[in-house]
Amino acid sequence: MLRGRRRMECTLDAQSLISISLRKIHSSRTQRGGIKLHKNLLVSYVLRNARQLYLSERYAELYRRQQHYPDGAPLLAMPTCPPPAAAAPPELAALPLPADTQDREARSCGAARGGAELLEAPVCAVPPELQRAPCRDSSPGFYRAAGSAGPGGGGGAAPGPLYAAGCDFGSGGAPHCSSRTTVLDLDTHVVTTVENGYLHQDCCSQCPCCCQPAPGLASPPPAPGTKRKYYPGQEEEEEGVEEGEPGGGGVAGGPPFAPCTKRARFEEYSAEHPQDSSNISNLISIFGSGFTGLVSRQQADSEQPLNGQLCSKQALASLGAWTRAIVAF
């Protein structure tokens, strides 16, 4: 809060707006009186607006890099490329090897929970599989992170794409980058070291279990309108909590939210990665109409003026992902 009088200055930076917004959502969980639905809804609108700007800036940067490095530096956006297959990006089908999957899971976990901090993580390396698809423009990285973030649960949807944006566009010369960043997840106290695109998670001794997503990936997406079920291995929550206000018990009401499962699930999942079609449909259900909107938006990006304040109706429709962030809380 402003104390007394202070100069009213603020940098209208998308990234800082995103981190401020996430911090607000996070702190609302501990506020007296419970989650304020109205305020969190408004914050989610700001998050979405800032995300649009952030992504459009990234696309612009990528496009500029493409102009400079036309000989195919990995994962550079080519907005003029034919768009990925509608609704079922093939690169998701060609999901990386189990080793990478494991990392992806771990990364998604961090993405799911770390929020703002991860925006600063310049994860640069990209698994070689994806590098072979240069024409995928921003989508592979985006979808990958979307894939990893999605099943991570309600909290994951929000930061997921942001993470992708930061991750894959962070630097042009990816594969040999050996940067290393350590981030602390405020929710789980998990310390995550990001190095060469591989995530190492060091759990605090206090944290009883590691934060891991993944059970969601193995399950079919919830049909819209049905009560959300919790996956086996998670605690049973009262039905009433789901029906009731968001964030009631902390985890209620949202889509599959996998707070803490045993590490063993990693190995389980990696054997199951062939179930990619269900992953994809899971992703789509999570992003709803906004997902399709984003797909088509990438085509249009090169034509659109990069006005940070422009929010297309399509993009506005993808509020669902952000609302889930609220609901999951």
Add this chain to the structure above:
Amino acid sequence: MAVVAKAGGDGGGSNEVQWCFLQVKGAIDEDVAEADIISTVEFNYTGDLLATGDKGGRVVIFQREQETKSRPLSRGEYNVYSTFQSHEPEFDYLKSLEIEEKINKIRWLPQQNAAHFLLSTNDKTIKLWKISERDKRAEGYNLKDEDGRLREPFRVTELRVPTLKPMDLMVEASPRRTFANAHTYHINSISVNSDYATYLSADDLRINLWHLEVTNRSFNIVDIKPANMEELTEVITAAEFHPHHCNVFVYSSSKGTIRLCDMRSSALCDQHSKFFEEPEDPSSRSFFSEIISSISDVKFSHSGRYMMTRDYLSVKVWDLNMENRPVETYQVHEYLRSKLCSLYENDCIFDKFECCWNGTDSTIMTGSYNNFFRTFERETHRDITLEASRESSKPRAILKPRKVCTTGKRKKDEITVDSLDFNKKILHTAWHPMENIIAVAATNNLYLFQEKVN
């Protein structure tokens, strides 16, 4: 153009109302206890009683002094009439949630007998309180002594009829009804119907209709909760019954729209009868467009022909017969538009300002920051900015108009936007139903101002 006669004003109606200080209630300390922060202010139907609720769950009722020959100057002063604890903090064990005791709204019922009734609500529970006076006491009981002890029956040798003797006035507040367990989300509004038998309560997603006599049942009349919470795009922010038509109510949304519903047309009013929305100006789009368009208050005019809505930067008056745009728009503090980012950071952008009409619907009032509040005269388009401060709190001192400097050059007595104190906000104001007396809540202080009488 019709001449609007102002209540209590001079005959011509062409002179501006001048406000002067009447009273201030509350502690002077710089250190404000959070529980003392006033959260709602409401005059009753006659204006003789003024109720305030605070974050600590207490209700304080002030009563206007009657004019007496012995104290002519104290006419119009409001003094404490009753204080009681309306709501206590609660804990919902099922959801592991604390329920705040803060009083969100108070609404008076019209007086029907010697006692006064009001509804007060926190986030979850509405209570009907009876405030009654006791100025007589019965004496001369047969079975008990004067101090209340029971007498031995064999000591009763003769019978007498107890008599009523005068006593010092005592004002008692007792809870008569508790309307609970009907709201999953946070209650933001209550509104008494013109039939004086029913009232509505609104939370973020639902509006319920109650009968004042029935506490174990309420009817849901509006439900905007989507089947899939992911699809949630707006919430209900305020609701009010029409002052004359007991079947009509309106509710405002976080998207800046107002829906008017008719309970005669269907039991569940999810379908609106009228939909009020002003098209957005695309050139003013920003990150915070959704936040500043969210309506924080909606109030019908006394006539019932208009309604007024308050969003973050403006007040709009709507004609109920015209849905596509407001008939009047008043900018409250447009200079904040370029500061929205900072206001978002410090959470001020979420402040919910209220607005109110004067008795004749000629003037509207709303609050701002730095303890400023503004009145707008609708016919003359005159507006004024005043400040509720201790400095200008001398008896019958005329309030000096304030001005915020929006350009580079600051004139004398102007205040720059950057020096505004955003911790001092006036969210709650109330206007006497018949006279030019206004109550302005400034954090933990209640200021009363009266029109200057020559």
